[in-house]
Amino acid sequence: MSRILFTTQPASGHLRPLVPIAHAALLRGHTVAVSAPACMAAELAEYRLPHLVGGYDWRYDVYRMLPDGYADLDFAAAADTFRSLGEPLTRAFAGHIARRTAADILGHGWRPDLIVRELDEFGGYLAAEALDVPHAAVISFGGLREVTGPALGPVLDEGRRELGLPSDPQGERLHRFLTAGFLPPELGASELLLPNTRCYRHINAERAADRLPSWLAGLDLSRPLVFAAFGTVVYGLPGSARFVDEAIAALGDVDCTAVLALGAGADMSGHGSPPNVHLVDFVDQALMLEGCDLFVTHGGLNSMKEALRLGVPMVTVPVLDDHRHNAALFAAAGLSRTVPLATATRETMAGAVRQALDAPGRRTAARRMQRHLHALPALDRLIDDLEALITP
Structure with missing residues (x-):
């Protein structure tokens, strides 16, 4: 059996798509761990998934990016301001956040045979490339144009240089193995934008304690x-x-x-x-x-x-x-x-x-x-x- 490392950003919405896959891999007999910042410990424990603490908790950085007077905005204006952070955050995810996460993964000494990352987490990609192991991505949000290889290749190249990897300015290696989606193709071609996308049946994530009142x-x-x-x-x-x-x-x-x-x-x-x-x-x-x-x-x-x-x-x-x-x-x-x-x-x-x-x-x-x-x-x-x- 193999060792599979899952990597996620520090947010429930990013983790949840990985949970059923990690559980299925465990049932198949693989050794599984999830690399995530310390703030995810309680949630990973609820899902009964092994936690490797690592990665950059960027949530506080977001608030430093917000303009003066943000707290006094009305709801629609605040939403528009938060929306404006989308592109800078994605570039940060592929930049210093990915480099910090990759360094943590490589420093753990827990060598995986495969890394499966949620789509907005790029440290797992860099670490997999450095370890020369395959990597797969799991689609965790809608609207994929900002995470294509050509869009992020130049940003990811700084991390590749730090790790002694050859340049890949078009990001051709980013999605070269497998991109897993959980929507039917009949919904539209926009969800099949990334290379090597295959679609699977969505399973809702469950915690052991889940029940209705x-x-x-x-x-x-x-x-x-x-x-x-x-x-x-x-x-x-x-x-x-x-x-x-x-x-x-x-x-x-x-x-x-x-x-x-x-x-x-x-x-x-x-x-x-x-x-x-x-x-x-x-x-x-x-x-x-x-x-x-x-x-x-x-x-x-x-x-x-x-x-x-x-x-x-x-x-x-x-x-x-x-x-x-x-x-x-x-x-x-x-x-x-x-x-x-x-x-x-x-x-x-x-x-x-x-x-x-x-x-x-x-x-x-x-x-x-x-x-x-x-x-x-x-x-x-x-x-x-x-x-x-x-x-x-």
């Missing part, structure tokens, strides 16, 4: 059940409390039973809610979606894949650029209805939810794309393909 069984289900959640980044933006209040009021205006998750540890005392809207700080999203008629989301790729796997139609209020890419992609396929952030009010969000619930075609489209997803090769096939990289 028992009170959910007592909800009034004579009306449609709508679940809403907007992701950790969204709730951290200035002005988000007012946006949340608008979303609560919008769900209250719809003839439905709604559950809105405000994020782990959220203070719910500042938000009132009508009788049909139930506020929670955290609920396992994948389990919650299994019994829902509609999902209201910010448009993160993990969230949309979780809903797609279960054939749940969506209303999307996209915030960041990758969210907007995903929202447009799913809307074009008839799976989702988009409410632009600039016009996201109580009235527009309520109208979109009503229209989505009243449109049987949206549920049909979601079920059709769900079947395309379920027609893809299983996760075991991905493990076969990874093993083939180790022993060609």
